[in-house]
Each structure stands twice: as structure tokens, then as C-alpha cells.
Amino acid sequence: MKVHIEVIYKTSKGAEAVFTSESLQGAHALLIAEDFERTGRVKSIKFVDMYEQEWGLKKLKEYMKEYETEPHNITVYFDGGFDLGTKMAGLGCVVYYEQNGKSYRLRKNAKVEELESNNEAEYAALHLALQEVEALGVHHMPITIIGDSRVVIHQLLDEWPCYEESLSSWADRIEEKLKSLNIQPEYKAVSRKKNQEPDRLATQALKGVEVSSTIET
Incomplete structure (x- = not known):
């Protein structure tokens, strides 16, 4: 806070x-x-x-x-990848937070179908991250959201137009989720080099390797 x-x-x-x-x-x-x-x-x-x-x-x-007893100081990293050959998407997210004087790292990935582009996969990865944040019980606080997708970040900041209906729908879902949790996001776009952890998780998901873990850091 x-x-x-x-x-x-x-x-x-x-x-x-x-x-x-x-x-x-x-x-x-x-x-x-x-x-x-x-x-x-x-x-x-x-x-x-x-x-x-x-x-x-x-x-x-x-x-x-x-x-102090609730998850706070939340930082979310997300990344999505799309395989044109299989039409499958890999989603990855990492959530860093503090609770009871300790620091934690949550890692989650998922393999999904019915998406049509890499940009959709990026949006879906962020939505996955927000589902994990909700599951932690986070609400009524700011969180930092970091990704290497400039499309997602700049569209959610209303700095770039969103002409594709599928992406607009994802943006609406993201904003509705944030509003329902009364969370104020701070978006940051970074290079792929600074977003390697969720990228690895997305790649692992495409290979069928499922990851779901929380550890103290």
C-alpha cells in the first residue's frame, strides 16, 4: 500500500x-x-x-x-507464444509478492488452443496471471504488470489503437478483471531479455511441460 x-x-x-x-x-x-x-x-x-x-x-x-499478513507488493511478469504449425499457444506468468515478512515467487504456465495469433497469446498470458493474482486473494491495491509485448502494454494504456476484435475482447476481459478486484495496474514494457522467465514457461507449455509452483525467495 x-x-x-x-x-x-x-x-x-x-x-x-x-x-x-x-x-x-x-x-x-x-x-x-x-x-x-x-x-x-x-x-x-x-x-x-x-x-x-x-x-x-x-x-x-x-x-x-x-x-502484512496478506499478499502485497505484487509484480507480475507475463509472456505468450503461438505455434503456427500446431495452432497451439503457450502461456507463462510469474508473480512476485510479499506476505508475513517473506518474499515469494509464483510460476504458472498453460497450453491452450482456439487462439489465432501471438498477440492473442500475450493477452491470454496476462489474463492467466491475473487469475493467479485473484487466487492469492489480492484486491484493492496497485500491482506492477511487466511484459515484452508492446502491443498489449500500449493498447491497455490506450496509447495504441486496438482494431482487431479478438484483441479488443481480450483487453476488455483484462480491464473487467482488474475492475472487479479494484486493482490499479502500472504497466511496464521491457525487452525480451528482461522477460526470460515467463518466456521459458510459455515455451515449456508448448512442449507439454506443465509448471505450477510457489517458492520462498
């Missing part, structure tokens, strides 16, 4: 100023806010989350204790 801090600071002579921080992880924001309070000069302090909801210090502390 990320928040920014809003502080009203009052000097010994009564002069006041308002300070607003950049967006910070909740735990980090609490440390800074507590340090501010120790100055004895803080008139008021509040936290504002990504949904513009305001939090007091006590309320945020209580929430963060619960937050």
Missing part, C-alpha cells in the same frame, strides 16, 4: 506550513510520520492513499498490521 503524507507543521512562534510527501510505501510513511511527531511541532498529520482515502496515524498502523 502506498500513501503520501500531509503534515501541518507549527513553529515555536506560531508560523505554520503544510508539507506533502511523495508517494511512499505505508511502512516507510509511518516511520517518517513518527519521526515528525517526535519534533513536537506537528499540528496535524494524515495519510492519503491512491484512492484519495484519508488515514490517521493510529488507523494506518492498525491497517498495516493486517496488510
